[in-house]
Amino acid sequence: MKSRFISQWLNAFLADHKLRANSLIITIYGDAIAPHGGTVGIGSLITLIEPLGPNARLVRTSVFRLTREKWLVSERIGRKSYYSLTATGRRRFEHAYRRIYDDPRRQWDGDWQVVFAGGGILSAAQRDMLRRELLWEGFGVIAPGVLAHPYANHDAVLEILQSTGTHDKVVVIEGRSLGALASRPLQELVRECWNLDTIAADYKRFIDCFRPLARAVKAARELDPEQAFCVRSLLIHEFRRVQLRDPQLPRQLLPADWPGESARQVCGELYTLVGPKSEQHLTNVLETADGRLPEVAEYFQRRFNDATASRIEALA
Numbered sequence: 001m002k003s004r005f006i007s008q009w010l011n012a013f014l015a016d017h018k019l020r021a022n023s024l025i026i027t028i029y030g031d032a033i034a035p036h037g038g039t040v041g042i043g044s045l046i047t048l049i050e051p052l053g054p055n056a057r058l059v060r061t062s063v064f065r066l067t068r069e070k071w072l073v074s075e076r077i078g079r080k081s082y083y084s085l086t087a088t089g090r091r092r093f094e095h096a097y098r099r100i101y102d103d104p105r106r107q108w109d110g111d112w113q114v115v116f117a118g119g120g121i122l123s124a125a126q127r128d129m130l131r132r133e134l135l136w137e138g139f140g141v142i143a144p145g146v147l148a149h150p151y152a153n154h155d156a157v158l159e160i161l162q163s164t165g166t167h168d169k170v171v172v173i174e175g176r177s178l179g180a181l182a183s184r185p186l187q188e189l190v191r192e193c194w195n196l197d198t199i200a201a202d203y204k205r206f207i208d209c210f211r212p213l214a215r216a217v218k219a220a221r222e223l224d225p226e227q228a229f230c231v232r233s234l235l236i237h238e239f240r241r242v243q244l245r246d247p248q249l250p251r252q253l254l255p256a257d258w259p260g261e262s263a264r265q266v267c268g269e270l271y272t273l274v275g276p277k278s279e280q281h282l283t284n285v286l287e288t289a290d291g292r293l294p295e296v297a298e299y300f301q302r303r304f305n306d307a308t309a310s311r312i313e314a315l316a
């Protein structure tokens with residue numbers, strides 16, 4: 001039986017938020033379909049997404065665009081089409097989603113990674129591409145042609161340099177802060193180089209939106225599988241939108257009232273609550289060329305472990 005409160009919440013959310021079908025499909029593939037092998041029939045995908053707004057024509061158009069952009073690849077078997085993640089698509093998902101399900105912050109000892117991309121070696125196109133990719137990875141511009149990040153992911157930076165063709169045209173240096181790691185000059189540098197106020201406001205909106213829903217789901221005696229899937233998809237879609245703009249700075253460099261951790265707790269708690277029923281819905285609706293979905297991958301069970309290992313006070 002469907003919850004009236006959840007139905008009302010979903011209707012209000014979908015009325016207030018204009019969801020782009022391409023982006024929503026990326027969210028659903030990365031969150032729900034990839035752990036089940038990454039391949040589904042287009043007809044069952046349309047059925048799955050329909051309660052979230054996009055109609056069949058829009059889903060087909062969006063899937064075609066994602067195929068053209070090398071996210072998906074199609075295979076026709078008989079009269080049915082099946083869409084799978086490409087190798088490139090899988091790498092993109094892994095790059096993005098490791099931020100979402102696992103808190104990447106670790107103990108920081110003052111290390112920095114600095115990329116010097118000035119001078120005339122880079123073409124304008126290469127410089128723009130490198131800057132865009134590094135900003136997406138969380139780097140901040142500390143001076144013209146100089147980008148830096150505390151404890152940046154070395155493999156991710158190497159991949160960016162290789163993919164932009166700049167690995168032999170820039171200088172990458174690792175350094176360490178001297179003095180207190182939470183000093184006022186460092187705090188000022190962070191405020192100048194990263195737009196934390198906007199990200200904090202987005203996190204607060206996320207909390208205000210999903211915390212009441214989390215409480216209602218927690219109090220519900222039974223969850224409807226379709227509603228659970230819709231909640232899970234919108235939850236991850238919105239958290240992903242904010243999370244991928246978060247530079248993932250060390251806690252020592254963040255404001256004392258930083259809302260990112262509370263947002264992660266709310267997301268992890270609600271994701272865990274709707275997970276089993278949403279998985280049931282995926283199994284009921286989606287199909288592959290071999291019939292039912294494969295069993296979910298083992299890594300699915302480890303999602304949000306950092307946010308749900310202990311009692312979550314964010315819902316109190």
